[in-house]
Every structure is written in C-alpha cells, then in structure tokens.
Amino acid sequence: MSVEIIDGTTITSFVEDEEAFSASVSDLFAELDADKDGLLSYTEMMKELQRLRVMETHFGVDVKRDPEEVARVYESLFVQFDHDMNGRVDKNEFKKETKKMLLAMANGLGSLPVQMALEHDSLLLKAVKREYSCAAASANNNLLANAA
Helix, strand or coil: CEEEEECHHHHHHHHHCHHHHHHHHHHHHHHHCCCCCCEECHHHHHHHHHHHCCCCEECCEECCCCHHHHHHHHHHHHHHHCCCCCCCEEHHHHHHHHHHHHHHHHHHHCCCCEEEEECCCCHHHHHHHHHHHHHHHHHHHHHHHHHC
C-alpha cells in the first residue's frame, strides 16, 4: 500500500492516455482471468471486489454488513460490467466499464488534491505513477531546452 496525492485530473489524464490505460486494464483483466479463457466469471470478479472491500469498510474502518446485502451489491456490480448479459465479462466490457467508473471517480474528486492510500497494483496508483513519469519527462525537457 502507498499513500499518494491524487485529484481528478490525474485519473482523467490516465484514462485519456489510450496506450497506458489499455495496457493497465489488460494487465488487470489477465490477472483476474484465473482460468485464462478470456472472460471473467462472476467468481473471478468477486475475488477483485472482495479484495477492494467495497462493502466491508466505511472510511477505512471495518463494518459488519448483512451478507445478503453485500451479495446483492456485488451481483449488481457484475451486471453493470456484463453489458450483453451473457454471464461473463469480456475484455472490451471490462475496459468500457472500468473507464466509466474511473471517470466518475475523477469527476467526484474534482481538481482539489486528496491524500489516498492506494493498493500497490491498483489502477489509481498506475495513474499516479504515470503522472509522475510525465512530470519528470517534462522537467527533463525543460532542463535540456534551458541548457541549449
């Protein structure tokens, strides 16, 4: 886990960088696709949702939830990803829904930076690292231009 400063622009820039975003989503999809069939089952997606602990914490504090309520929320999230309602999520569906969710998060954050604890392999941390990399490249270009 890493504590980082992030804002909506960081996330939006990451999503708009088609190469970086597609590679990151493809990596996450491959990691979740345990049986390597190119599709995510409910069980495979559940593992990620449970890892994120969407329903099990409130502002980082563990809370006890009704197991049926948790199951309904996870099922509704899966259905949101399964656009063609075939019981499986393909990479294109996964990418489209992930993009929508990240952009909604960016919109919610807005332009004010916030400090967040991010999982070491999360898409949000990849967005932050991309931003650092772009800022470093820009600083190097400025140094080179000023030296010339």
